[in-house]
Amino acid sequence: MRKSVTLTILSTVAVVASLLVNVPAASAHGYISSPPSRQAQCASGTVPNCGDIVWEPQSVEAPKGSMLCNGGGSRFAELNDDSKPWVATSVGTSVTFNWVLTARHRTSTWEYFVGSTRVAVVNDNGATPGATVSHTVSLAGYSGRIKVLARWNVYDTANAFYSCVDLTVGGGGNPSPSPSASPSRSASPSPSASPSRSTAPSPSSSPTGATTWTPGTAYAVGAVVTYNGVSYRCLQAHTALVGWEPPTTPALWQKI
Amino acid sequence: MSPAGPAPNGPGHLLQRRNGTSPVKKIAALALLLLSVSGCAAQPTPDTGTQAAASLPARPSASRSIGIAEDGSHNATDVMFLQMMAAQYAPADKLLELAASHSTNEQVKQLAAAIKVTQADEYKQVQAWLTGWGKPLAPDSNPALHAEHGGLPATGQKEIDALAQAAPADFDREFLNLLLGHQHQAVEYARMELTSGVQPQVLEFATRIDSTRSGEIPMMLKLVG
Known part of the structure; x- marks a missing residue:
């Protein structure tokens, strides 16, 4: 008991201290979103059972120099598992890697490896990157399935951010921006065209014929749902999310 | 003191109470003392034994070491x-508005429109x-001060102007990557x-x-990939 209380005190002090002290800036964060990196496939739900990485794909931070997808740290070891069903994006002889950045910190270099070969390096010389970053890398000489390891080396810390991207080289051009999406450009969004996973609970009927509000369901304008026994009409087409319950989103739902 | 905000679910839905113990009270007093040193308007919390329950949606719960201010007072973290x-x-x-006029993908436009109207209400609150x-x-x-908590938004007028000038084929990817950065920060x-607010x-x-945001991110990643 005493030990846990001590720990609680320490952590309380730490939390409070973090509010008082100007901590050194260290938390640059980022990952490759397209072609989808392993952590992006975890965060999008494309690959299941990834562990904590699903909540923070931008946080694969570890000391510089590792050749592992998780940077060799103690966390996110799932990213190193080549047997997971990672989707390999088909590309031609060059590919453009696009990064999501949640913080922009001075950058030393961006490095790309296939196996132990560094196929590209971009030297930012300590500059601050843009709000998003893209690099086009030649993959001439490669064919078939490969795994690219990308390292974002932060200029003013000892750490790097790591992303692995699975690709199939040859037999096609660059990946199309939306591989499977064939959006209906003119028709209004149909409620059944939900991209969500198929496990959504089946909506139960209510006496009025409306269905129970269900996360993951695509609702068109005018759709009627019930939530906690109250009926609502959809004002803005959207796919329902946890946190967008009708009572808390008057911009999406009108009580009727 | 309480702002006129929607609170359909009280804190009881978020947090489970536990009977306070004397050491915990001392800790809370220490925390509040330190918070008052930091210059915020934290007030003593009458209840000192609250802890986060593992009821946060689909995420490992934050490990809290500070009580909930059941009198509605706030601390420096809340601010x-x-x-x-x-x-x-x-x-x-501004990003979301550009999506309405520049994107050619109905799924992107619809998601952006829903985020836009819900965030407008959030901002008012x-x-x-x-x-x-x-x-x-x-x-x-x-x-x-903010670096350890995700940093401040990096999307200034320059980035917004650049997005407005993006080639049509590049717009969705640029837009989604910018917005992904925002939502990860949030x-x-x-x-x-959730760790240290009261x-x-x-x-x-x-x-x-x-x-x-945790629901929007997978949708955006599927659209950007």
Whole structure:
């Protein structure tokens, strides 16, 4: 008991201290979103059972120099598992890697490896990157399935951010921006065209014929749902999310 | 004291209470003492034994070491969280507006439109809290203070102008990557609040920020990939 209380005190002090002290800036964060990196496939739900990485794909931070997808740290070891069903994006002889950045910190270099070969390096010389970053890398000489390891080396810390991207080289051009999406450009969004996973609970009927509000369901304008026994009409087409319950989103739902 | 905000679910839905013990009370007193040193308007919390339950949606719960202010008072974390959120809304709104006019993908446009209208309501609530507490909307200008909690938004006018000029074939990818950065930041802000904020309604708000952004991110990643 005493030990846990001590720990609680320490952590309380730490939390409070973090509010008082100007901590050194260290938390640059980022990952490759397209072609989808392993952590992006975890965060999008494309690959299941990834562990904590699903909540923070931008946080694969570890000391510089590792050749592992998780940077060799103690966390996110799932990213190193080549047997997971990672989707390999088909590309031609060059590919453009696009990064999501949640913080922009001075950058030393961006490095790309296939196996132990560094196929590209971009030297930012300590500059601050843009709000998003893209690099086009030649993959001439490669064919078939490969795994690219990308390292974002932060200029003013000892750490790097790591992303692995699975690709199939040859037999096609660059990946199309939306591989499977064939959006209906003119028709209004149909409620059944939900991209969500198929496990959504089946909506139960209510006496009025409306269905129970269900996360993951695509609702068109005018759709009627019930939530906690109250009926609502959809004002803005959207796919329902946890946190967008009708009572808390008057911009999406009108009580009727 | 309580702002006129929607609180359909009280803190009881978010947090389970536990009977307080004397050592915990001492800890809370220490925490409050330190918080008052930091210059915020934290008031003594009558209840000292609350802890986060593992009821946060689909995420490992934050490990809390501070009680919930059941009298509705706030601490420095509540203020910082809301100020960091406030700093996000205006640039995000400009990005979302561009999606309406520039994107050619109906799924992108629909998601952007829903985020736009819901975040507009969120922003009003955030402004109501901060002005009600007599706090500025702008966060402390020292970036180091925020670096460990996701950093402040990096989307300035320059980035918004660049997005507006993006080639049609590049627009969706650029837009989604910018917005992904924003929403990841919001998750980090919310996590900070859920760890060390005390105001019940703001904690409930942070739970919603956490779950909505965590729901939007997979949708955006599928569209950008």
